[in-house]
Amino acid sequence: MALYARQSTLDELGLRSPDLDKPWSGEEFMAALDAAISSGNYEYTIDMGMAWTGEWYPYAFSPLLQSFGGDIVDRSTYQTAEGVLNGDAALAFGEWWKKLFTDGYAPGTSQDPADRDTGFIGGKYAFAWNGNWAAVLTMDEGVDDLVFLPAPDFGKGPTIGAASWQFGISAGSEHPEGAAAFIEFALQDKYLAAFSDGIGLIPSTPSAAAMTKNYAKGGKLAVFFDLSESQALLRPVSLGYVVQAKVFEKTLADIANGADVADTLDAAVDEINTDIERNKGYGHK
Amino acid sequence: MTQHGSKLTQSNATGWAMALPAIVLVATFIILPFFFAFAFSFTNQRLISPNPTEYVGLANYRRLLGFRVITIAPERDADGAPKYPRVRKFTRNNPDFPHLSGMREWFSIPWGEEKIAILSRDVLFLKCLINTAILVLAIVPLQGGGALLLALLINRKLRGINLFRTIYFMPVVISIVVVSLLWRFIYDGDDGLLNNLLAAVTFGAFKPVDWLGNTDTALSAIIAMSSWQGVGFHMVIWLSGLQTISPTLYEVAEISGASKWQTFRYVTWPGLRNTAIVVLIVITMQAFALFVQIDVMTNGEPLDSTQTLVFQAVERGYGKQDISGGSTISVLLFLVVLAISIMQRYLTRQRH
Numbered sequence: 001m002a003l004y005a006r007q008s009t010l011d012e013l014g015l016r017s018p019d020l021d022k023p024w025s026g027e028e029f030m031a032a033l034d035a036a037i038s039s040g041n042y043e044y045t046i047d048m049g050m051a052w053t054g055e056w057y058p059y060a061f062s063p064l065l066q067s068f069g070g071d072i073v074d075r076s077t078y079q080t081a082e083g084v085l086n087g088d089a090a091l092a093f094g095e096w097w098k099k100l101f102t103d104g105y106a107p108g109t110s111q112d113p114a115d116r117d118t119g120f121i122g123g124k125y126a127f128a129w130n131g132n133w134a135a136v137l138t139m140d141e142g143v144d145d146l147v148f149l150p151a152p153d154f155g156k157g158p159t160i161g162a163a164s165w166q167f168g169i170s171a172g173s174e175h176p177e178g179a180a181a182f183i184e185f186a187l188q189d190k191y192l193a194a195f196s197d198g199i200g201l202i203p204s205t206p207s208a209a210a211m212t213k214n215y216a217k218g219g220k221l222a223v224f225f226d227l228s229e230s231q232a233l234l235r236p237v238s239l240g241y242v243v244q245a246k247v248f249e250k251t252l253a254d255i256a257n258g259a260d261v262a263d264t265l266d267a268a269v270d271e272i273n274t275d276i277e278r279n280k281g282y283g284h285k
Numbered sequence: 286m287t288q289h290g291s292k293l294t295q296s297n298a299t300g301w302a303m304a305l306p307a308i309v310l311v312a313t314f315i316i317l318p319f320f321f322a323f324a325f326s327f328t329n330q331r332l333i334s335p336n337p338t339e340y341v342g343l344a345n346y347r348r349l350l351g352f353r354v355i356t357i358a359p360e361r362d363a364d365g366a367p368k369y370p371r372v373r374k375f376t377r378n379n380p381d382f383p384h385l386s387g388m389r390e391w392f393s394i395p396w397g398e399e400k401i402a403i404l405s406r407d408v409l410f411l412k413c414l415i416n417t418a419i420l421v422l423a424i425v426p427l428q429g430g431g432a433l434l435l436a437l438l439i440n441r442k443l444r445g446i447n448l449f450r451t452i453y454f455m456p457v458v459i460s461i462v463v464v465s466l467l468w469r470f471i472y473d474g475d476d477g478l479l480n481n482l483l484a485a486v487t488f489g490a491f492k493p494v495d496w497l498g499n500t501d502t503a504l505s506a507i508i509a510m511s512s513w514q515g516v517g518f519h520m521v522i523w524l525s526g527l528q529t530i531s532p533t534l535y536e537v538a539e540i541s542g543a544s545k546w547q548t549f550r551y552v553t554w555p556g557l558r559n560t561a562i563v564v565l566i567v568i569t570m571q572a573f574a575l576f577v578q579i580d581v582m583t584n585g586e587p588l589d590s591t592q593t594l595v596f597q598a599v600e601r602g603y604g605k606q607d608i609s610g611g612s613t614i615s616v617l618l619f620l621v622v623l624a625i626s627i628m629q630r631y632l633t634r635q636r637h
Contacts (some may be wrong), residue, residue, distance in 0.1 A: 012412045053584055082378075110498025112473050243605045250585075255589040257500070263389065266373055267408075270387045275605070278329060280336055 001060060001160035002148035002227055004120055004128040004138065008149070012125075014038060020150050020230050026096070029152035029246040033105050035196065036126035044107050047125040050256065051111040056237055057249040061097075063151065063159040066233060068093035072248050073272060078238045078284040081272040093154070094261035101256040109253050132187045138201045139220065148223050151231055162232030164204060168272040202228060239282040255266060325612035334604035345524045345613040351406035353385060369400050376404065389634045394543035410614070420508060420593065421572040427512040428568050432519035437518070437553075440527045454517040461514065465581035468510045471590070472582075475493045476521050499582055500590040507578055507591055515571060519564050526560030527553070529581075566626055573622050 013035040018024040024032065036045040042285055049056060069089030075079045082148055084090065100106045107115065107125075120128035121141045131140075139146055151158040167187075169179045192208035195201060196215060202224055203209045214221040236244060251268040255261055276282060325346055330338045355375065359367030372390040375382045387402060391411055393402040405411055439446055456464060471478040474495030483491040496506045530553065538548045577597040579585060585592040586599075591622050594614055602611020 081553055108498055109584075110495050114468075115475075243607075246600075246604050253584070253586050254588055257498075259588055260455065262371070262373060266377060267389055270389075274387070275607075279331070279334065283335070 001129070001131050001151065002062070003136075003151065004130050004223065005126070005147050006129065006143060007145040007147050008251040009036070009126055012041075017147070018149050018152075020226060023158045024152040026152055026154040032127070037105070039126075041123075042126045043119075044126045045105045045126050047101070047111075047116065047128040047130075048106045049108060049111075049118050049129060050109045050253075051113040052118040053253075055245060056247045057252055058166050059161040059163065059250055060131075062235060062248060063092060063161050063233055064097075064154065065093045065229075066159045067151065067154040067156055068096070070158040071236075072237050073238065073240065073245050073276075075236060077082065078236065078240065079276055079281055081269045085272065086262070086269045089156075090265055094255055094265055096154075097252065098255050098258065098261055102258055108256050113280055124143075132202055132219055132221055133200045135221050135224070136214065148221075150227055159233045160227060160230060160231045162234050177242060238284065240272070240276050240279065244272050247271050293622075310503055317376045322612040326616045328609050328611070330608045332603065332608050334606075341609075341614070345609050346396040347406070348610075349407050349613060349617070351388075351411045352391070352411075353388060355385070355402050355404060356396065357393075357402055357589045358399050361523045364593055367398065372388070372404065376516045409589060409592060409597065412589045413614075415599050416504060416590070417573060417594045419504060420511070420575055421569055424504075424512050424515075424572040425565065425568050428515050428519060429564050429570075430566065431512060431516045433523050433557075434571070435516065436523035436527055437549075440524055453520055457517040458516045459572070462581055463576050464514050465510075468506075468578075470498065471522070472510075473508050474498055477492055498587055500588050503583060503587060503590045507575075507582065509577060510582075515568070519568065522564055522567075523560060526557045530556035542611050546571050558633075565633070566629055569625060569629065570622055573618060583598045 007017075009015075013032065015017045015032050015035065016024075016028070018028070036042055038213040049060060058072065065085075066069065066103065070081065070087060070093055071084040074084045080109055084185045091167075101108045107119075115135075117134075118141075119125045120130075121143055135146070135148070151160045167183045169176050169183075173179055189203075189205060189208040189211055190207060191202045193211035196203040196208070200214070200221075202221075203212055203215055209215040209222075209225060210217065213219065215225060235241060238244070251264055254264050316337050327340060327342060328338050329344075330340050351601050357369050357372070357375075359369050362368050371394075375482065376385045379385070388404040388406055389408045391403045391405045391408050395401075422478040439449050439453065473480070474493060474497075476493075477496070480491070480493040484493070494501050494502060534552050534556070535548065538552050543551070574595050575593050576599065579593055579596040580592055580599075585596055595618065598611040598614040598618070601607045601614065602613075
């Protein structure tokens, strides 16, 4: 994940280039958006990608909540969301999130999916919150001074989402060795590199990264390697996440559409807690 | 006599054999799942869970339907202006009101100095119920009436009439998912077809409206699109009804000098009586089951203004893996639709 921007935009608006050692603070970030508004050159200042529903919401936006100091669920026990999803930090996040949409900084949930794909490229939006998978397309479409800025720090450190797909072998498998052999075969560096070249994903081993076009040292997207290394935080590692992700998605969509922040977060906490309770704590010890 | 009886049984057997595939399919995919849903609604059944399923009685129903009414007294600030404490003060971690824990304010009405707040266990479900009722009340007359109008228009012998029949019927044949996607573009808030069209006819005076992103317009947008999509299907049913009316009746009407309206009122409409009942009941049931449009176009947004019962049943049952919650909504929906169908049947019965 990164904040997409053009170097020319940063120069034009007179903004400091943030880096991993010194990312933008929350105030600097909002000042950048205000500068983009005052310039009058953009339809919206930032594209958060509201047209992408589903898992995108917790993946892309829950790290911002964590940067404020809140979270989807209390990770010390995974038994409650009370105080983390509706505490003071979460309320501050919610008010900030609501402002992004109600004050016209960002297009809301009714965003045209086509604008999500091409709005930044076409100059409709000054910034875009997007993943590494969109980088190659953005560059190919002619944004030649594209820069990937690290997530802003809203107080508790800058964080971005992290995830990977895992292979698993069923405990009931009759041929675990065969399955293991297949996985080992499929995960050779040359295949990981081919996956990455083909679909643009970050390769999961450094040796495979060295073999790719974009993620090798000095490659155009090598910065994502560093971003993930220093900022990435996993989403809650709990079976309850299935429900929590859905609740979080709806909560953020509602707030973006102008719902009362405190009431909406309270309702989310209640729903998450009821679900945890009904599932007997999801087996966390 | 025996001859006759055996022939009847024979053809009866053939009839059953022909109906068998349909019966098996309906039993497997509609009747059986319904009994499952009914049973699951009294348990805590999950889609996937290592925990054993338990009988929970009416807990699922209480969670959906539970509500309380509280009166909130104003607090006076320094100037004496009344200021109402937030409902969350009562519903969150308040040992004085344990029975209100986890409830949300559905709506509130001023009552003299005080404020009466209606709290509900599941505000979203109630919103779904209201939205679904609005959808049904709006779609039934729009779609039924529109279909009748189209049927009257194309029920004549004209060159090329089949072209019009095909055009009107087309939306029914196209997948509803495709139709929904297309209408999403039509309703687009910036440069959608509808906004462009309205801007063109008003010479630019019309300000673009974000049809699906606006709580005031989203549900109406869904209503208009849904009515249009199904209108062709019911047009065909009306048409079949129109064609069963004997032409001699129209001749008689013409000879007796009846006006167009009188012909419709005293010949056509009585002849369509049974067709009308079918169309009414089918549209009602389809409108209650509205789902794909919501899933593709709005996801229930903005602010739950397009949430429907079936959308929530699927969202809970599969999205949140809470099969019992989804089943409970399905059972309640079944009871509502059944009650309304029986009522419609009663109101439209033949009086002698």
